[in-house]
Amino acid sequence: MERSAPGFAGPADGPPLDYARDLGDPGEFPYTRGARGALARSAGWTHRELSGEGSPRRSNRQLHYLLGHGARGLDVIGDAATMGLVDPDHLYARHSVGTQGVSVCRREDFFELYDGVPMGEVSVSNSMNAPFCIAGLYLTAQHNGTDPALIRGSVINAPFFMEDYGYATHLPFPVRMRMALDAIEFATTHLPRFHPFVEDTYFISDGGPGPVDEMALGFVEIRAVARALIARGLDIDSFAPRIAVLVNCRMDVFTEIAKIRATRRIFARLMRDELGARDPRSWSPNVTVHTSGASLTAQQPVNNIVRGALQAFAMAAAGVKAMEISAFDEAFRTPSGTAHLVGLRTQQIIALETEVSASADPFGGSWFIEGLTDDIEARILARVAEIEAAGDPAELFESGYFRGIFQDAMERFGREISDGSRTVVGVNAFSMPPEDDTLLKEVSEVKIRPDDEHTERIIAWKAGRDMDRVAAGLAHVNEGVRTGANTVELIIHAFEHDATVGEIAGEIRVASGLKRDPMNPGAAA
Template structure:
């Protein structure tokens, strides 16, 4: 859920005026496209020029071929970009035929585990015209797209898109890969360096605060924790001898957007200003592109309710308006059936049309930063900016970030926030329409339910296909590639993404690759004890 859902969270008052805002326009705000980029990362587009905002919807279901059909459907109906998410096994770096995975294959995203899956996923798509955003394990997503582009005849140098990066908090707020934190960090760092060299138009470093925020923390906490993770990864890349201006232009933010309209706008504006200041003053970036971070957003799935599904359409529209006014470059609107299933075709269409109506009919995106200058929004932005910085500096002062994570410091933050959020909804202090306010009898709550409650069965045939395919591989080649990947994992001077590319090319699976990397870092090949390493 969002951010600051309570106005009192930042001491908000009922009326704001000139005395609430003390600003030096050029130093604190600047014009859109100028330092410190609070008002936007790019200059306003030319009068009458089409919107540059990317319209997309989170997608992925079943085997790669099914998801490929879904992509084509979305592009035919107005999407200008794609956003793909893996199913639970894929997101956990687990193969679909793992005994603990087969009941979750394909019913919460696309199933991917081998090079051929990525080829099928992207086949016949206009990759030269669109960007593809990925919610996938970072290193494998980068390697898979790189391999697929080569096999499909696309030049990797021209690929556009992005990959989420969440090495520090993934085990606490997202999907557990059961790998050491140091390996999480290594995969993130090496994937960023690999992409900088081999896919220079691609954004491999998308700091994903969506998962942080949907863990029920406040907006200040969401962005402070996101900056902590981002700063740690940047430091580690710099320690490899990589120049800041060679990779910083390809860093982006993926933020959450909840129902606190003005709080979300202020959060995004504050984040742009903080980032520009940090990159220039702390990390020494000189290229203006390194200072002007692109912000994308996914509207909060946690704000979507099972009750009164049509209310979710309204929530999505409100969130779309907020993101457009905040100058977000690309967004995905959580589907009205998000609380029940992966998006149905109808829900996908509503999400796309919501963005199109706001973009084409309302005019809210015709002027850059239309809320700029509002006493309320400027006061909120300034306070948010100050409190985010104070929070991440206070946490960093506690000691080594990875040690804090290993001690459970961050997990405790998320657990406390989730308990508090649940209690507030249950006791009614946090009002949610349809849940504890303006309720409806279940027998009357039928609108859209026939669509949302269509069951998506696990794709057992995918697990069976992978099991058969394993037996037909060139096993000596697979074993050699996995042995080499383990050796790379033990050698910090080498890039592990290169080894993953080679291993996938040799028909190793994602689960086998992560297994040997676990062993390189002193962990069991399969922590669940159900599979063995190919020998």
């Protein structure tokens, strides 16, 4: 955006807006000013903090700690093995079990993880593989005597990009896409209050891309997934109200506020004008946020508290529906109990002491913000058109097109810090000798050790199973994959027959013509 004069915006910077067409009151199309009206906004946002560490039992204690300190929702991340659909006793997983999240590989792990959590009352969000997560939550609700239809929460579901910026499942794009669609279709019927399609642009952004690429890539995926569901015969209004967008908030807070305003407007017009949604709930996106983990530093970790607070205030002003503050020790580990409490108290102070919710969209009408919103919207739409013109998404993935975007962005981000064009306090400005950089280091540098005890429990449990029963469950998966059955239903059936995530994923690979174990391609199918 070019301003009329350096350092400030004036009337010439404000775009020619039609209030009803381009802004609308909060809670009204096109939702630029917020998805909720003033009364609904006064309730604030859902306060969450990322959790998951070690075994399900250990992570369960984290969940109850957060709930006991006022968390309004939960968010659980699986460890690398769980996200990659590998069991903890796998040769290449044992060295890191539970160090980057919770280890979950069987139905009983879900039972232990959510033991005592009121699943019909507390929103439960998950950074795990969507079909397996939904299957586990469905069975857990039944086990706890909760109607699965009452479960609230969400799960990341990103078939396009997860292999490139997150955790590789070693499943080909068509299989990932099918499983993503199966998860949404199953939840639409059986978990109607759950969000089975979280477009996770946070991971995209924290991988290096800026706000325009972040949202452009997200909308490419939202558009493609929605069209594929419609092609399956689903009505757009049956699933669109349960789409959520998890965005990042980096340090350029005005750009991030404008990005969210533009995102709501683009989403509303996409759903109503392009895809034909008739239900107003389909037009209004559920925008949630993580403050940026990539903006946090190992040097002077106390500075990260300030970064998180500034980002969180900006997102509260932007009107997000849920928020997590990336913990001050994230450069070292998943959040410690101390970091959890700091993040949660930061949200509570912002919500209860600043009156940030007194007015929806408090920056609306600013020449600067309105011009910035229009500018970002135009650039996002232009980038979407450029990406879609480059070819079919499946072919782009296979060619490494998306991977190239992430690699270039990561290299550029690192280069900007190295050459000083991007200032990071404590790193390339106002640094200090390591011997003086001690504040919060003792907490942050505590290492999470691999949970060998949990791995041994899984090994012993596997040895005691009825293997004929397990084999029958896996055979059902194989047949169902080949005949087009819903993969979530197949996973549920296999979980009930004591099969594990790694075993089920292996059977899906075999039924899809692949090797059972992608980390050991020489093994027999």
